[in-house]
Amino acid sequence: MKKITLMAAVLSFSAWASVASAEELVKEFSGRSSTTTAEFEVEAPWLLEWRTRGDYPGKMGFEVTLIESPLGEYVGKVATTKWVDNGLKMFDEGGRYKLQIDSSLIEWNIKIQQLTRTEAEQYTVRQNNISPD
Secondary structure, three states: OHHHHHHHHHHHHHHHHHHHOOOEEEEEEEEOOOEEOOOEEEOOOEEEEEEEEOOOOOOOEEEEEEEEOOOOEEEEEEEEEOOOOEEEEEEOOOEEEEEEEEEEOOEEEEEEEEOOHHHHHHOOOOOOOOOOO
8 A cells, every 4th residue: 555655656747747748848058159049939838048157257248138029029128138148028019029149258058948827836036235435
């Protein structure tokens, strides 16, 4: 009986774990220079995750702009930094997009992930508590 209970618990956990990590990778982009990415299509909600690496803190440059495709209409700035950094931005509007990436002295990686509504509801915004001097 204990074996059956343990097996049921493992199966329940496995089912929960697969639902908890159901984010679907739509596209991944990486590079060291400025570029405009290939087009990608997403449904709402979706997540853009970015990471940067580099050896020249404060002298590097990284900016990501979301562009509607195929017309090239400006949607908005997604990220900007001069430091080794990372971040997430969740979007609640689907469509066809490209990213315009402006990069100087910095390596970058961007992942576009499709979310379910349940996953989107689990994301919370954290505020940076560091106050400028």
